[in-house]
Amino acid sequence: MGYERKEIARTPGYKQGKQPTDAGVVKLNTNENPFPPCRAVIEALHDIDPESLRRYPPPFADAFREVAAGIHGLRPENVMAVNGGDELLRLAITTFVDPGRTIGIIEPSYLLYRVLGELHGGRVVGVEAASDWLLPRDFAAMMNREKAQLTIIVNPHAPSGVLTSDVALAELATRLEGVLLLDEAYADFVDPSRGYNALKLIDRCDNLLVLRSLSKGYSLAGLRFGYGLGAQGLIEPMLTKTRDSYNVDAVAQKLALTALKNRDSARETWKKVREERGRLRAALIDLGMLVPESESNFLLAQIKPGAVSARRVYQELENRRIFVRYFDHPRLRDHLRISIGTVEQNDRLIEELKEILKG
């Protein structure tokens, strides 16, 4: 017999992407930044005062909030630090959604949204993304009709990498009656020439909560550090009530602060990822795949019909120690999601793909 709640027992739970650790693997399956974290972060790690391990960490990560607010042109009251972006997703759901009430999402997108919503006992309403992976038509009206207390979207979209404009987001946030959680886990990789900036909407939309993460943009997935940005009325109940009281450890706070202060170093990796993104996309298109333009650090490649199936390509790549992501979802069964690697990793991927698709 089990003691867990019925909602928990019947939820399948989230399945993490494979995390192989053996050397020689080309790991393009969980969207890590292929470049190492900046040197200042490693130096900060070596400089950690043992005393900061012995004592409880600053409970509100105020030093980090100060720096993040400065960078984004907001006030510290608009910022909260979380133990990885997943924590903010959970906090938004538990803080703003009553059990039984509606959480709106777009499908496909990050699988965890639905899992977290169902674990909370929320009613998760998934609306299919448009054929170009942009927002579905009348999305705000649909959400309002369902009385969604929270709507979660990821931009650039995952798993396609397609960017919704901040103009469209402004309209969405303004029309929505509930909270809009905008997951910008990949926003660092948007080409600056697109002029995208959703954070400027925080001042005019009291229902807009933006999630940022250091996992991808700052090459710190192992550190578990993200942050939320939004009106004080959204941040405060999570910061002072629903959050675990010391949610972010002292090492993570110090390293995250250092990473943000040394943003220029991370910015160089964003540029390199964008360059490789363009090159890899062209190569995949050359191989007969359909690949939407991505503003993220991954590409969604649709395999040519009639040739080798996507699942087969995925397995063949894994046999050759190259890991990409395959999703068993109706709209994705002929797709592969491929994280942008280093030049060498991408070269190897392209070579192997050529061989596999030949055969």
Add this chain to the structure above:
Amino acid sequence: MGYERKEIARTPGYKQGKQPTDAGVVKLNTNENPFPPCRAVIEALHDIDPESLRRYPPPFADAFREVAAGIHGLRPENVMAVNGGDELLRLAITTFVDPGRTIGIIEPSYLLYRVLGELHGGRVVGVEAASDWLLPRDFAAMMNREKAQLTIIVNPHAPSGVLTSDVALAELATRLEGVLLLDEAYADFVDPSRGYNALKLIDRCDNLLVLRSLSKGYSLAGLRFGYGLGAQGLIEPMLTKTRDSYNVDAVAQKLALTALKNRDSARETWKKVREERGRLRAALIDLGMLVPESESNFLLAQIKPGAVSARRVYQELENRRIFVRYFDHPRLRDHLRISIGTVEQNDRLIEELKEILKG
């Protein structure tokens, strides 16, 4: 207007103890271990491979689970790592308690139990601790009558430090119809001569979940690392479903593993804390206070009636840069909770107390 749920809006939230950071402060208010973490942990910190920051951490902290299981004579399936003990408290509540159903606690104890229970929408039933701070009479029967899905107790008890025997715990777990969460955050400081060992009950009680923490025993409060021990049927739903999918970062995993492997070093601090506990208790009793025998790293001192009030002593100490904890709770208004410090810190506390109580 606020977007947060009514339950959240009306909950006051948990208030952390003060965390002053200025040098010269004698900080005896949040039960940190006064001795630094062991050298091997600091060396492990300096040896962190930047690659382990770039990548996602091992999702289940399997290496840590293996070592912890070995130390406690259990299997890895009986262990899960959490981002500080608070996370396990929250997970137990969200996993085992339906909103509206009962969570049983003893009062006073750790204030967070009630806060987390209420945030979840649970019905928190607090039963007053016996006059000697042990379990209330007929506690199991009371909990069963209330149909408690989860009962949370801390042993050694906080804030008194009094130890309930494992025999009494065995009876409680056996009689309870719901889950028993036994918070052993302070168990490392129990005198070995007491022969206390509640972990051996895990094999026979499928409803017993034990919380351990590295915050106190291992001088790692800043790292946020705890772990849960229990039957696989209790651990699994939290490990694979309700837990955030990468809840413990790579640095914390490595340092926690190192700390456990170098337990002998921590054990020396436990011994020193016990010695100082005895000495400080005797000194407080000499000052006319009533101080129950504590098996924890703090003492609960009841100030002599008619003399200076406990709140006044607390404030006077703070004026002299010595921080202890005062709780505005009916049974605690004439008490102070004092963490055991180093010899020098305890000496200074005793000197200042003498002065304050004179006046």
